[in-house]
Amino acid sequence: MRIAIEGVGVVGGFGSGLQALADSLARGPAAADVASVPAEGETLSVRSMRAVSRGLEDFVERRTLRRVDHFSRLALLAACLALREAGPQPPDPKTLGVVVATGYGASRATFGFLESFVADGDALASPTHFSTSVHNAAAANIAIILGAQGPNLTVSQFEMSVASALHSARLMLLEGQAETILFGGVDESCDVLQYCRHRFFGAEDGEVMRPLDFERQTAITGEGAAFFLLRRAAEGAPSSCWIEEVALGNLADGPPRIPEDALVILGADGNRACSRHYARALRDARPVLAFSHHYGSFPTAQAMDLAVASLLLRGVVAAVAPADEDSGLIREAACCLKMDGKGDYGLVTLRRS
């Protein structure tokens, strides 16, 4: 039994859909927008790679989206795009599970809820904002709109969220708790998070991130969602690629095991505290790739890396990255490695069918 990826959907600063992501990979990322964040009585100009959920109304009636906020809309759109990419036969909703990874959850709704009672008093706290702010709101909205009655799970642990959630999604499928799972990562940016980044790191260093420049702090806040329709499939069943392994650990217990034949995609995203661990994680001097400059820095960006990995394995795009010697080579496997600032790692290995 293998965990096959049947469809992939993405929404980010590059646009929505795999074609938009592929275009960005081919031509290089656009410069990040400049956003205005009110802070300390003034207006702070920050760099931001913002995503919009344009096109969601192709899948879901506007009226149904009435109370669905930006965070859930990004996830919903990516999930719908993944379903569409999977083909005309939709999965049986009764046995469809939903597993979502998020670093910060619905942060705009979280601060929106705070605002409602900080501004107007405790008695005027907004129940709609509160219900929208729970971390599992995206998973819930996806299940409600698609009628997915299988297990519903949301996982949150900063940079390790995607690997941890995927680890569970994979086990759920192997155990038969669900026939198919819509798995994805989603995070949104908001003024408060941008302000915090500014306080920790100061102004952004340029308009484009340089993820493989491990010594520099070049991270730019991003947001977006990447979703995958996963199915437990018999070996030999057609699909573009499958998930071979999900490993979580800490460098203190040894480096992650990366297969010899795998393309290595690092989740390095211009955050020095995390970047310095990548060199320790890689036992040998092998070519590595990084793509976070196409979507920005956010905890669940590893899901975007997985989407890129699937494109590379399918040969949809050539392996293009700064200083990459393996341009044009289609590998049999790709590893996406994400490190956090404490040496924790999440490693996902995909293999081509």
Add this chain to the structure above:
Amino acid sequence: MTLKDTLKHMLVENLNLEDLTPEAIADDAPLFGEGLGLDSLDAVELVVLIQKHFGIEIRDMEEGRTAFQSVNALAAFLESRHRP
């Protein structure tokens, strides 16, 4: 603006009823179930909105249920609470 118009604007703006204009809401149209199709979450949000815009407190949903039948019912409820 009459009280009923104010209420209609409040509903459209605060409950994200983007596809409706205030003018399109009939005074006697049911707000919950059919009609506008509002639900239990909208009902509690409406309680907060009424507190915020009119200073009138609804302590439990039994009270709310009758008041929220329609714009007419809501206006009548607010007027009754305002009587000295």
Add this chain to the structure above:
Amino acid sequence: MSTGSTVAVTGLGCLSAAGCTLPECMASLFRGVRDPQPPARFQTAHPVRYPVFEVPDRFLEDAAWRDWDILRTSRLALAAVREALGDAGLARAALRGRRVGVCVGTTVGSAMNNEEFYREYRSGGRPEMAPIERFLRSNPAAVIRRAFDLSGPCQTVVNACSSGADAVGIGRSWIRGGVCDAVLAGGADELCRVTYNGFISLMITSEVPCMPFDRDRRGLNLGEGAAMLLLEPEDAVRARGGRVRARVLGFGMACDAHHVTAPHPEGVGLRRAIGVALRMSAAERGEIAFVNAHGTGTPDNDRVESRALSDLLPGIPFLSTKGYTGHTLGAAGAIEAAFTIACLEEGRIPASAGFSVPDPDLPAHPVAAATAVRGRLALSQSLAFGGNNSVLVFGKA
């Protein structure tokens, strides 16, 4: 890859308003004691002072992590882990060299909702970054892993009110899947002003101590706490001379796919989850001693559960323990798992606190007094915002 091992519970730790250890909690439950009060740790401007169930601060005494700058949720979780490991007779040294995973459910523990910081920020001030730093270092599963120097997988589940149960179910999968040698699985959540305001705004909180399944129930009371279960493959427990307290025989998880806050009126997801859990544990209905219901005390929740239990498990005694602990959100499913195991061991369940007048609209009613129970199995179920339903089946050792 699956080991197919039976999953044993070898250690339990539990903190709630009912006590700072599991034995303390169980003693309170069987004395029928409860004393919810308006919050002592924070103030609000609500005209009504809705009662809550707070954990006494004495749980922090003698804690090695007492001076760590972490959220209260993490402190509660650590205290529960300490008790569970002690209960299992495992010193820290015994964990080295074994892959021990951590799976923790929470809601508040992962929410970046520091009110002071936000107030200062929005008024144009320059807030201290300490609250943000504290939040960033307080992911509950990560904190436990660091504190006990563990090397297995680590996961924080944020599934609202079913998180604690889900974490135990996931921990079970890790053992059966041979992912690690042992798992600390549970949940933790602290009382917090922001969440308090949230539940009040939904108009589902009760001004009086909650009355699950009672005719006159008016809503829930919030609570705080933590519970951790140490899970191991049963063969390994025997090999190390440990003792088994219970087995995790089944876990079912299903989504209503209906509404973001209200449960499906027919309990569609709950019924499926019960079915899945029972099939997984190969349970005969006659073997089920009792059910620990979610039983928050809201009109909707209790109606849905009573109907489902009446249809699927008629005549089987059930109770809600939230009358003793309040609704502890992410911790609830784990706290109730611990209570379920303790009750199975004792062969009795306490009175369903807050219940005295049966609701004529409900087909099944909980036990009104402490009751002896017979049967080798028990269920513990949780229903969450967002519509997830989780059901655990425990078996006597």
